[in-house]
Amino acid sequence: MSLPVVSIKSQLLEEIGRRNVILSAPPGAGKSTAIPLWLLANPSFKDKKILMLQPRRVAVRTIAGYLASQLGEQVGQTVGYRVRGENKTGQNTRLEILTEGLLTRKLQQDPELADTAVVIFDEFHERNLHSDFALALCLESQSALREDLRLLLMSATLDELGLERLLPDAAWLQCEGRSFPIDYSYHVPPSQQQWLPFMATVIRQALTQDGGVLAFLPGAGEIRKLAGLLSEQLDSKVQLHCLYGELGKQAQMAAVEPLPVGMKKLVLATNIAETSLTIEDISQVIDCGLEKVARFELNQGVTHLTSQRISQASATQRAGRAGRVGPGRCYRLWGQDQLCRMASQSQPQILLADIAPLMLEAAAWGTELTALPLLDYPTQAQLSQARELLVQLDALDSDGRITRHGKALCQLGCHPRLANMMLHAKQLGSAALALACMLAALLESKDPLKASHTLCISERIDWLLRHRQDPIMQLAVNWMRRLQREFVDKVDSRDAARLLIHAFPDRIAKSRGAGRYLLARGIGIKLDEQDPLCDHDYLLVADLIQTGAGGDIRAGLTARLDWPVLEAEAGHWLTSSVSCDWHDDVGQIRARKLLKLGSIVVRNEVMANPDKAQLEQIWASLIREKGLTWLPLADNAKQLLNRIHLAAKTLGQPELSAWTDAALLDSLADWLIPYLAEVRTLKQLQALDFAALLRNRLDWNMQSWLDKALPTHFVVPSGSRCALEYSEDGQVTLSVRMQEMYGQADTPTIAEGRIIPIIELLSPARRPLQKTRDLAGFWAGTYKDVQKEMKGRYPKHFWPDNPASAQATTRTKKAM
Known part of the structure; x- marks a missing residue:
């Protein structure tokens, strides 16, 4: 046919x-x-x-x-x-x-x-x-x-x-294809936790029918568990095969080859068996509907596998395995109504992956990754993180162009991190390069000592040196040959961290006690407290493992790291800074000098007497952190700021529109910081004339204009200079004793007549009697009621019948 x-x-x-x-x-x-x-x-x-x-x-x-x-x-x-x-x-x-x-x-x-x-x-x-x-x-x-x-x-x-x-x-x-009918049936597991034993039951039922069985599972771990559940219950004529990416070549090929007559095949496979692969003797497919997808977490800098529902396209491909050579059956472990809710296609890997290798390949090709004709493009966050790493590895320059070193990294065809480590080691000689190649091979493979009591990568290196025929060791030998060196046995596994720093500088870790460590990239990780590695203050965590939905990050293969090695190999990444804290209980600054590697504080020293430059830096940092309102501004300084804000809003002065809190914080170095070089305590800070410092930001003409348009005081009819109160919401208030406003027929104005202040009229004892913006209306109306009451309470004071034309006074009737 x-x-x-x-x-x-x-x-x-x-x-x-x-x-x-x-x-x-x-x-x-x-x-x-x-x-x-x-x-x-x-x-x-x-x-x-x-x-x-x-x-x-x-x-x-x-x-x-x-x-x-x-x-x-x-x-x-x-x-x-x-x-x-x-x-x-x-x-x-x-x-x-x-x-x-x-x-x-x-x-x-x-x-x-x-x-x-x-x-x-x-x-x-x-x-x-x-x-x-x-x-x-x-x-x-x-x-x-x-x-x-x-x-x-x-x-x-x-x-x-x-x-x-x-x-x-x-x-x-x-092409329409060959049409072999497939009989679909749907079987919903009793619970999410019990789906694997349920699948074992469905498989045993399928094996009672004619034809071999191909069962799709999300990953190698589930395959091994299911194989364990089935192995003792299978008929002697059933051959069980596993098929997943980590499996050796011979085992993979055995799963797809035909069986002797009279035997039945059961293959437990990941989505490796979905496409372009005809597995002999299969006419039944059992699909759990799950797959594992590698996702790169940008915040953590780690790629991890997550289980998710397959797409409709994958479901079609999997079912098609049952009808390759004749009619078949497909058992789906989900409800029939769920198929329409699945995504039509799988999400493109370029949106899920660490794209640093791809960005380097694009640079080697001579272009930006986003300039290539791609079906989908990485997110800006993916691009930014990839570029940051490649610049750190000296693979790209600050303009994003590939460097000579970057071209050498690209030629090795592995992740730039590992390539950088191997090229660095090559400069140190054959022994260092052999160790680097073994480390790279380990990190690209599964841990050969999973049951070990320690994650120490040096123990794995020593094990590989005793097992030269292991596939991991063969991969290391291949790396050596590609780098034009013959493999040597004289390898000191204790130098692992010295080399791994050049692949994972962001995974240098400092102990926080109880098996907890902080990585230079700013995330916390956990080791088993019984692991001897926990005795060390510093580690190089070459591999990270995310476990559980809670985002707990555990260390994978790790090397111990001594401070002299860290300082020698990563010293150029150390940064020095000054940290300060304001202590309210004593009202003063306490400063510390920090030596940091990324997010790790490697040294923290108290600064007893910061110099002038350091103190200015401390104050600038502290004030920006706490905000302008934290400063102990006296009332005259607050009034000045309120006048300036009102002038900008009401009188349209462009020069004054930049007097926002944010602008004042940005310009601290111009008007405030130079005056804080000797200031260390709250008392000294309170002693500063903030009003004068702020006023000095205005030139003489603007100061004169402001004092005329929005004066600080107003001369009332009695001759007294009474303060004008400017509030944050733009209100202006003149508080004055009522007797001192006699003879003022109308409400006074400021700002060239654009603003009418609120007149707060006070009793002889300076208690509020009335607030008004219409003084003439008050004299002609409500005043009569106030006069009647005040004559009885303050009989010695002058309460005329016509205050609008009366003589203003500050005295009692007897002294007038």
């Missing part, structure tokens, strides 16, 4: 000769196993290579083996593959299957892809970080250097990705 994709063969070959192609075809149509061989046989491409990208290593190996067998050859002849640390290609290899990150390396070394005719992006819907980036580089190469380069994007679900924006002239092809 021919593959469904054969129906579009002629159209595909015709279009790919002229332009890029986007192909949408369901699982089992034959995209990955037929099309590469057609392109290989196309006479137009006979002198060029075909590159096919796959997001997963197990799919790379499986597809390469299948395609080579179709040619009657071994892998490494016409068809070969490359994954990290493994190269199965030869001089005659023309069809090369590889993971996306390796294409990025190839493009950086040869932007033209001079030996390549077609690049195939298989299973593009997974939106792998490297596939998005490699596509962007290919589009740039095609636009500027290789018009004849062809790109073929393939997946079962591509129509919602927005590819038409990046490839507007591409041909869109669709």
